[in-house]
Amino acid sequence: MSGRKLIALWLFVVSVVVALMGFWFMATRASMDYWVMAGSLILISITCYLSGVHHYLTTKNRHGRYIILYGSVVLMVAGLSIYIPDVLDLRPWEIYTRIPSDFFFSFFMLIIGILSSYVSFRPFHNFTKEGAQSGAYYIIHLSIIFTLFPLFLIMFNIITRGMGGITWEFLTEDIVSMGEKGGVYPAILGTLAMISLTAIIVLPLGVGTAIYLAEYARKGLAVRVIRTAVNILQGTPSIVHGLFGYAFFVLILFNGQKCLLAGALTLAILTLPIVTRSAEEALNAVPGELRDASLALGATKWQTIKKVVIPPSMPGILTGTVLGIGRAAGETAPIMFTAVYFSGTGTPSGLLRPIMALPYHLLSLYRLVGYRDVEPQAWATALLLLIIVLGINLSAIIVREKYRQRF
Amino acid sequence: MINKVLELLKEEKACQRISLPPGIKAKTSGFSLWYGSTKALKDINIEIKENKVTAIIGPSGCGKSTLLRCFNRMNDTIVSVRTEGNIWLDGYDIYDDVTDCVDIRRKVGMVFQKPNPFPFSIANNIYYGCQVNDMDVEKDEVVERCLKQAALWEEVKDRLSENALSLSGGQQQRLCIARALAIEPEVILMDEPCSALDPIATAKIEDLIHELKKDYTVVIVTHNMQQAARVSDYTAYMYLGELIEFGKTKQIFEKPREENTEKYITGRFG
Amino acid sequence: MVSRRVKDKLVHLTFFGIAALSVVIISFIFIFLFIRAYPAIDTFGTGLLGSEWNVSRNKFGLLPAMYGSVFVAVGALAVAVPLGLGAAIYLSEIAPERVRMILKPLIELLAGIPSIVYGFIGAILLGRYLYDTFGMRGVNSFLAAMLVLGIMALPIIVSMSDDAMKAVPKDLKDASLALGATRWQTIRKVTIPAAISGITSAVIMGMGRAIGETMAVMLIIGSVMKMPVPFFNVFDTGNTLTALIAVQMGESHGIIINVLFTAGIMLFTIVAVMSVISDILQTRTTEKFEGKR
Structure with a gap:
């Protein structure tokens, strides 16, 4: 390995270590000395100089000048940081915030560490376009890691903090004193009842819409309008669904009575576009030749759809429905004003009676955190909700991957 | 909106009809077709003889497949198609507003360019047409008869419940022919049925076409002139949406009347 | 006995009816929100757009919540767009098929x-x-809300941008590679420009998601009906349209409910416009590569 590559590799390793240290200090809010930060940055900048000078000496071309410039910037950051006060108090500017210097130091280490590891790819590939590619790929890999990081963080925290609270009693007992004691049995039943009802309502509507759009629709104003309506419905915020469910289902259809059916109808509207979209996708995946073959045999359009198009798209249609149901199971805003009452409603007792639901129970518990000792119950409820929702989604995804039909 | 509903529910009036000369199964008169604003077929006049094989040849994009698909109104499935003129089948105008294309397609079977069996079992592929047309037939009999007619029986008789997609390309295409025979059509349209097949499978299909013309009228589109010469009794030559020449196959290939036809046949084209 | 043909037409009509239901629902949402919002609009008029929210003085200006919604969404995009694009490029262009799966x-x-x-x-x-x-x-703070909403907007941005980049025909990329470009140059100069309207549409949908998000924001924004001071202060608390509705609906009565429905209409309109724009952009991408259908 040449000296150039060695220096670049050294720069990369040092930068990554510095970035990780910065991250660690930031996460733990450990107090740190100015010289830890300055020392790391100076080490990085010296390596940058070394790399630039070495490149100039061996090749006599000036591609290395940017890395020397970069090294100087790093050095400047390290030097100027000495003026950062121990605590940066923003209150004189009416911002109620005091930022300790530790935060800035660890933040600089993280950012400069990442930047420098990116920069190190240039000298490693002798400042060619491969270097630009490797650097870019490095950043892209980092972004996928950072995208997935919160997922793991959330999972890890919920599982470790919620695990202890899930006991047999928790699953099977009534809610006692607003969730502080007892279990969440009524909320589990309520959620299950509501999503089953939602599925029954939304499946025919969503699949019907999809069949119209995929099989019957031709270009024209009516189709354009329907498609736009489905898209708008998909983007509509869940709280707006809640408002509508309250204004229409609760106030007009059910005489001001919040109830299971009103909630399920609202959730059905919320999930309608999800089911429609995936069902349409599944129907479109059936090749046109099969439709032609069936029509050419004298089948009517409906016979063709029923016997040739729907059977192979069934896994796709079901996946979409299940994904929609998974979404419905976790929604709070649409049911807040339409189906649930604050605590103590017991198990579901009829279509026109209010219910309790897991996501809403979590909300009620959160509102008590700090006033009563409910945090363990809240974590357990969050874990339970997560298990139900992700379980539903995961089964849908597995079905889809397994039956993904190729023609 | 209400008008649309009423219009959709209206029962059809009787179809207009003429009597065709004996020996003529189908006939187009002054038939034109547009895709949007592009005129793809220009004033086509052609007569299809009963129990004969008629081949339609011509360079790519000349409209031969489009013309073929007009005989069972498969072009209806394409948006923005507009037609003018008539096509008569057994004296009925198949482009009359009141004609139901579902009935026509029952009388006119079709085999497509790419084998397109349904992802069902072999037997169910054949029986499908009888099922959708409410035909009162025994499933096993139909399956056996059609597979035998399509010269496929010996190869598949032990695996009738297997998925049709497990067959080879040539077998799949013969299955598609057998499937078309199940609805007891009178005319069979074939849209380049061998273009996706190897020479051996092609030879089998060509033999089959010879057999079929005893009972059926066959119209075949092909880009392969040797094939047209081998299998057909009559040949139509099309160029840029126009029917240039139509006559007995022997005459078209040996003494074409038009210069354009001769150029194409002798391969001195373009 | 109905003939097969008539039955087929009835089926067609039925499906048309079901499909038209989406249009009916959208119109109903708008109509019923408006009916409930009207008393407030009638009483306060443009006062609803003011910046003061004070129940005892009967002032219901929604401006702080509107500003909060946009502020939070912009902050969330600042987190989600760079990360999401990177992840989408990785998924569609770099990841081996097995990792992608x-x-x-x-x-x-x-x-x-x-x-x-x-x-x-x-x-x-x-x-x-x-x-x-x-x-x-x-x-509670805007900063926390931005970070959480950014994470929540990530999946939609990643998955839609991934679709947009996957839709760029492989021939185009191959042509660029055959001319001696590296894969990264191809991504930067061919794939991303070709997919740009799909990516934009993804960003708009992500923004719509961030503006419409309710429960998460409600718990971390503070639900204080005021502008952040100064207006760019991410450490301050505030409110969004969604959080305002969610928190106040349960605790209010009378005209305030009507004001909340007005907020709902604003929210619905903003997000509907964004959906339409995003949809148009997406159709454009599809048409570019697949021809008009």
Whole structure:
């Protein structure tokens, strides 16, 4: 390995270590000395100089000048940081915030560490376009890691903090004193009842819409309008669904009575576009030749759809429905004003009676955190909700991957 | 909106009809077709003889497949198609507003360019047409008869419940022919049925076409002139949406009347 | 006995009816929100657009919540767009097929986590962390809301941008590679420009999601009906349209309910316009590569 590559590799390793240290200090809010930060940055900048000078000496071309410039910037950051006060108090500017210097130091280490590891790819590939590619790929890999990081963080925290609270009693007992004691049995039943009802309502509507759009629709104003309506419905915020469910289902259809059916109808509207979209996708995946073959045999359009198009798209249609149901199971805003009452409603007792639901129970518990000792119950409820929702989604995804039909 | 509903529910009036000369199964008169604003077929006049094989040849994009698909109104499935003129089948105008294309397609079977069996079992592929047309037939009999007619029986008789997609390309295409025979059509349209097949499978299909013309009228589109010469009794030559020449196959290939036809046949084209 | 043909037409009509239901629902949403909102619009008029919200003085200006919604969404995009684009490029252009098969469903799972769970975690963990680090007045802040919403908008941005880049025909990329471009140059100069309207549409949908998100924001924004001071102060508390509705609906009565429905109409309109724009952009991408259908 040449000296150039060695220096670049050294720069990369040092930068990554510095970035990780910065991250660690930031996460733990450990107090740190100015010289830890300055020392790391100076080490990085010296390596940058070394790399630039070495490149100039061996090749006599000036591609290395940017890395020397970069090294100087790093050095400047390290030097100027000495003026950062121990605590940066923003209150004189009416911002109620005091930022300790530790935060800035660890933040600089993280950012400069990442930047420098990116920069190190240039000298490693002798400042060619491969270097630009490797650097870019490095950043892209980092972004996928950072995208997935919160997922793991959330999972890890919920599982470790919620695990202890899930006991047999928790699953099977009534809610006692607003969730502080007892279990969440009524909320589990309520959620299950509501999503089953939602599925029954939304499946025919969503699949019907999809069949119209995929099989019957031709270009024209009516189709354009329907498609736009489905898209708008998909983007509509869940709280707006809640408002509508309250204004229409609760106030007009059910005489001001919040109830299971009103909630399920609202959730059905919320999930309608999800089911429609995936069902349409599944129907479109059936090749046109099969439709032609069936029509050419004298089948009517409906016979063709029923016997040739729907059977192979069934896994796709079901996946979409299940994904929609998974979404419905976790929604709070649409049911807040339409189906649930604050605590103590017991198990579901009829279509026109209010219910309790897991996501809403979590909300009620959160509102008590700090006033009563409910945090363990809240974590357990969050874990339970997560298990139900992700379980539903995961089964849908597995079905889809397994039956993904190729023609 | 209400008008649309009423219009959709209206029962059809009787179809207009003429009597065709004996020996003529189908006939187009002054038939034109547009895709949007592009005129793809220009004033086509052609007569299809009963129990004969008629081949339609011509360079790519000349409209031969489009013309073929007009005989069972498969072009209806394409948006923005507009037609003018008539096509008569057994004296009925198949482009009359009141004609139901579902009935026509029952009388006119079709085999497509790419084998397109349904992802069902072999037997169910054949029986499908009888099922959708409410035909009162025994499933096993139909399956056996059609597979035998399509010269496929010996190869598949032990695996009738297997998925049709497990067959080879040539077998799949013969299955598609057998499937078309199940609805007891009178005319069979074939849209380049061998273009996706190897020479051996092609030879089998060509033999089959010879057999079929005893009972059926066959119209075949092909880009392969040797094939047209081998299998057909009559040949139509099309160029840029126009029917240039139509006559007995022997005459078209040996003494074409038009210069354009001769150029194409002798391969001195373009 | 109805003939087969008439039956077929009845089926056609039935499906048309079902499909038209979506249009009916959209119109109903607008009509019924408007009916409930009308008393407020009638009483206060443009006062609803003011910046003062004071129940005792009968002032109901929604401006702080509108500003809050946009401010939070912009902040969330600042987090989500760079990360999301990177992840989408990775998924569509770099990841080996097997890795992609695992990561794409994982990201879909991220989208499946209920927003109340995000809110709960955001408030308890992130809120407390920010409170300890920055010494703010409380655990609620715009910054926390931005970070959480950014994470929540990520999956939609990743998955839609991934689709847009996957839709760029392989021939185009191959042509660029054959001319001696590196894969990165091809991504930068061919794939991304070709997919740009799809990517824009993804960003708009992500923004719509961030503006419309309710439960998560409600738990971490503070729900204080005021503008942040100064207006760019991410450490301050505030309110969004969604949080305003969610919190106040349960505790209010009379004309305030009508004001909340007005907020709902604003929200619905903003997000509907964004959906339409995003949809138009997406259709454009499809038409560019697949021809008009």
